[in-house]
Amino acid sequence: MSINSVNQPIALHSDWKAELSTCISSTEQLLNQLGLGIEDLSTAQQAAATFALKVPQPFVNRMAYGDPNDPLLKQVLPVAAELTSSPNYNPDPIQESQYNPVAGIVHKYRRRVLMIVSPNCAINCRYCFRRHFPYEENRQSKKQWLSALNYLKERPEINEVIYSGGDPLAANDHFLSWLTEQIESISHIKRLRIHTRLPVVIPSRVDDSLLNWLANTGLKPTVVLHINHANEIDQQVHNMVCRLKSTGVNVLNQSVLLKDINDSAYALISLSEKLFDSGIMPYYLHLMDPVQGASHFDIPEQTASNLYRQIQQELPGFLVPKLVREIPGEKSKTLQI
Numbered sequence: 001m002s003i004n005s006v007n008q009p010i011a012l013h014s015d016w017k018a019e020l021s022t023c024i025s026s027t028e029q030l031l032n033q034l035g036l037g038i039e040d041l042s043t044a045q046q047a048a049a050t051f052a053l054k055v056p057q058p059f060v061n062r063m064a065y066g067d068p069n070d071p072l073l074k075q076v077l078p079v080a081a082e083l084t085s086s087p088n089y090n091p092d093p094i095q096e097s098q099y100n101p102v103a104g105i106v107h108k109y110r111r112r113v114l115m116i117v118s119p120n121c122a123i124n125c126r127y128c129f130r131r132h133f134p135y136e137e138n139r140q141s142k143k144q145w146l147s148a149l150n151y152l153k154e155r156p157e158i159n160e161v162i163y164s165g166g167d168p169l170a171a172n173d174h175f176l177s178w179l180t181e182q183i184e185s186i187s188h189i190k191r192l193r194i195h196t197r198l199p200v201v202i203p204s205r206v207d208d209s210l211l212n213w214l215a216n217t218g219l220k221p222t223v224v225l226h227i228n229h230a231n232e233i234d235q236q237v238h239n240m241v242c243r244l245k246s247t248g249v250n251v252l253n254q255s256v257l258l259k260d261i262n263d264s265a266y267a268l269i270s271l272s273e274k275l276f277d278s279g280i281m282p283y284y285l286h287l288m289d290p291v292q293g294a295s296h297f298d299i300p301e302q303t304a305s306n307l308y309r310q311i312q313q314e315l316p317g318f319l320v321p322k323l324v325r326e327i328p329g330e331k332s333k334t335l336q337i
Contacts, residue, residue, distance in 0.1 A: 016204040020122055020170065023056045027078060030055065034073065035066045047078030051293060054124040059201040062234055071229045071261045075125055079296070082126065086295035098328075104148040109331055112160035112193075115148065117168035117179070122198040122205075127256060127297045129289035129326075130166075142178065149182050152189065160191040169198040169205055177213035184218050192219040195254075197226040203240035215247040222250040224283060229262050230270040238278045245279055252283035255321065257304055258297045265310035272311070272319040282321035287336060289326055301325075301336065308337050 024030050027044045030053065031037070055076045064070045099108045106114040121128075152158055161183050168176070183189055199205045214221050223244055227233060244251050253275050255262065262268060272282045285308070288298050308323045324333040 016198075016202050016207065019056055019058065019202045019204060020198075023054050023122065024060060025053055027053055030060065030073075030077070033060065034063055034070075036068055043080040043083075044078045047080065047082040050082065051078070051126070051128075052124055053078055054121065056122055056201045058203060058236065059123060059232075062231055069260070070231075071267075072231055074261055075127070075228065075258070076123060078126065081296035082293040084295070085292065089290045089292045089295050102147050102151050104145060105151055106164070107151075111157055112162060113152065113158055114162045114164040115168075115179075116165060117163045117176070118166040118171040120170040121165065121167045122170060123201045125197070127258060127288055127291070127294040129291045142175070145179065145182075149186070152183065153186050156188045159188055160193060161189055162193040162195060164195050167196050167198045168194055169196045169210070173209040173213060176210075180213060180217050180219065190220060192217065192221045193224060194221065195224045195226070199223075199240050199244075200225055200227055200232055200237060203236040206240045206243045211243060211247050214244075214249055222252060224252045224254055225280060226255070227253050227271070227275065227280070228255045228258060229267060230274040233274050233278055241279045251280050253280045253321075254284035254286060255282075256286045256288055256297075257299060257307075257323075258288065259299045261297070263299050263303070263307065265307055265314065268307065268311050269314050272315055272321070276319055282319055284333070285321040285323050287323070287325040305337050 024033075027048055028038055028041055031041070053076065059072065059076075063072045067073070099106050101107055104116050106116065108114075152161070163176075180192065183192065225241075227237075241251055255271065257263060262271065268285070275282055287301065287304055288294065290298065304323060308320075312320055322333075323336045325336055327334050
């Protein structure tokens with residue numbers, strides 16, 4: 001069946017928790033499975049010691065066998081460059097620690113807040129701007145979440161909550177349903193946004209339990225996926241999006257511009273086209289946050305601007321994501337063109 005075909009949402013029967021618990025965490029295992037040499041294994045293991053390798057099998061299945069330059073592999077494989085300290089790159093590149101007023105809350109923008117719903121991810125992306133985030137200080141029980149909920153209640157200007165992490169969908173649906181009900185009871189909050197990569201790397205995460213609470217909330221839900229390359233979208237991902245949209249959820253995508261992964265007009269155009277074919281609207285294209293350990297992914301702003309002009313010439317406006325950078329202290333993301 002073609003990924004472009006119109007079909008009914010297809011139920012995904014595999015157990016996402018089992019897939020999450022059996023993620024590949026060994027560099028040697030990953031390289032062996034892809035038929036790649038392990039000459040630089042010791043260096044990769046050193047990099048993984050500072051930020052663990054973690055990648056689910058469904059994501060590995062989309063990687064090209066025998067290709068060390070596969071764009072999906074390069075997003076997750078620890079490399080020696082991570083061990084080099086780079087000037088102007090730091091552990092907290094967007095200074096989130098200044099906006100963490102109570103455990104579980106990041107409040108940078110006036111009308112919306114992020115809730116660090118789960119400290120866990122299904123995949124450790126090597127360019128992650130929160131690879132050094134103090135998740136242990138934001139891990140809490142239902143009882144402790146009440147202080148975060150009180151923070152929302154006391155600020156009537158807040159009208160949108162963004163579930164973030166880690167990955168918020170690494171939390172179980174019983175907790176997510178409870179938390180969403182609590183937020184829904186706060187009259188001035190109208191919208192719920194969920195920033196997640198988990199359904200991309202483990203599509204079975206979008207199961208009946210998740211869809212049930214999403215379909216029944218009185219908030220206006222939007223799911224923002226994180227897909228950087230067209231090769232990340234296979235039939236399972238397409239079916240997952242169909243299931244999400246069957247509940248009336250808006251589905252958007254945000255990407256990060258990454259050197260040697262998607263830093264070509266062809267890659268970005270292909271991504272936007274494939275996103276749309278699967279019912280996902282391009283939303284943001286981020287310049288990479290300068291997090292320590294990921295400088296090898298960064299590209300110059302001028303290069304990014306040139307790429308952006310090329311894709312503007314090739315794509316209709318509604319398929320062109322906004323090119324943005326997160327600048328510490330700014331009250332919104334900063335458009336770069």
